[in-house]
Amino acid sequence: MPNIAIIGAGVNGVSSAIKILEHYRNNEPNTPIQVTIVSDEFTPNTTGDGSAGLWGPYLLGGTDEAKVYKWSKSMHDFLEQIWLSDDAGEAGVCLLPCVRLSTTESSVGDFWRDIVYGSNDLTSKQLQRYNEGRTVKFTSGLSFVTYTSEPAKLLPFLMKRFLRNGGKIVRQKVTDLDNFILSSPYDVVVNCTGLGSRELLDDQQMYAVRGQVSRIKANWIYTAILDESDDGNYIIPNCDTVVLGGTHQVKDYNVNVSPSDKSFILQGCRRFVPGIEYAQHLKDWVGLRPGRGELRLEAEKRGGKVVIHNYGHGGSGVTLCWGCADDVLQLLLQSKSVSKL
Template sequence: MIKMDNNSTKIAVLGAGVVGMTAAKLMQDSLRNAEITIIADKFAEDTTSMVAAGIFRPGTSFRGRTKEITQKWMRDSWDYWQDILRSSEASNAGVMQVDGYIFSKDNYHVTRNHLMEDVVPLYRPVEENELKLCGEGFKYGSYFSTIKAGCDCYLPWVERKFTAQGGKLSKSKLESFASLTRKYDLVLNCTGLGAKYLCDDHDLVPIRGQIIKARAPWLKTAIYGDYDTYIIPGMDGVATLGGTRQYDSYNLNVCRHDANAILERCCEIVPSLKKADIVGHKVGLRPHRVPVRVEGELINSLKVVHCYGHGGYGVMCAPGTALQAVQLGIDLLKSNTKNKI
């Protein structure tokens, strides 16, 4: 990545979820003396990112404009999280190593993941005896080694680092890009589902997710099953139980029927969860777009780089997409006017 020193450059990052926060910090590391402001109407616990379990296991439908771009996002994201994991800041940032299983009673193909298999250190078919770890009837499975980044720790951690180096935060709701034209040299648009309205992007669709937080400190391994069932341990002993994947739903209310179904499916796989204390229920709207939009654009005279549409994979894939967005932003700052990069 090209690094520049420019104390007159003013940059706005729109959105304070995992994508926006990560992009802002990466931009700050690249443009040491630029004035960078994160503008958002929601921070920390109010963001969709806080609902996510944050495990590095992208869905196989996740993609950028090309296969090569998608693969680079995966590798760059993995390296970013691994750098934190190997540092003394891992626990403060909420990054931990976790192993996982994915089981299925009906479909072998759902236990494979071409986006992960060539990135994580271990991804293998399960042994025959491992199929019995989650009860009867499972025919297929894979075991993998990965990482988890909890946004309850990561977002405050990266925000502290950003502000400690002079980054600014502004809580406000942006209705259009027009108000930013004369104030900033560059804008990174990381508004997630908000981009549907800000950019009039009809390709961006919410996918509703509901999860349960349960205190189960004895769980050390992530487990996936059929029907969007997953059990993901947390660093603090609170596991994430899921889930739902409801296309084009804007319902942010907790549904007791979804909660009952989630708990029933998870307890069927891991019976010990029946004794777990329920900490809470959460709902988030994942910003789903195919492909994920990472591209530069001139809106009137304003230089904008879009980085949104990650669906349910924003936490794990934020660094890779943010790195590309930052590079596009640097290129835009150095370039003459063009309609699109």
């Protein structure tokens, strides 16, 4: 019986676990299968839990664009399926009009604009209105409609689906991967530890990209506005609250809320929507994005067993999780035929 461990219960671990479990349940119902998520933290304490979960490739280092396209499209299709089902409310999936603005040469959404709905470049007149009062001007902008799937709702929904299908969970911190592989009963280990891989694998290519956000009550905001510049702000409505952002501080491991970041966020977002000043402030939150020169999704043989790595999703872990899980499953099926599990 294939006995598979997924280390990590963030969006990538849970998506990978579901893909594997449901593949066997649906296609090989006579093969008994055990899939266990082993993790020191679960929702609501993973990196995605505080994020808005807006679909959009972001902060992915040098990861191959064609792969990012494929992975992010898979997630968009998955979200569309959920949105059209009765589960959208429970899963926290909302359809959202967005405007992305850029101050750089390259146009917004160059390689992914056909995945989202109704993408249109802003006209120069529209850009001019966004540029009023600004010293650094936006040079391009894109309006479109896509999804948010806030992980604080999506993760409990996915965990429920995993457990309903017979998945198991174990709360454990893995401190020594080789020892875990040797001493545990698992045939295959899937490593979805995000930034945890820096310590677990001594992967020095991993680094934190610190993100601080605020949440407000403002159920009159129905559009996301995102300034893509290095010091840009963003406003992203979720189901019940609105996320204001944000920072992306490279190699900053401080998980405490910074008052100066908070005032940068609130002041910057007020420039787009002045009424934010009077909205109820709910909370501030800091998360460390799992930054890496390039997302790592590959299999290796370790201690005589197959280990599949799936980490380093930067600022797009939610956007890519379902598509990356497709590849994890493929790697597992290939390795299975090689090693005759």
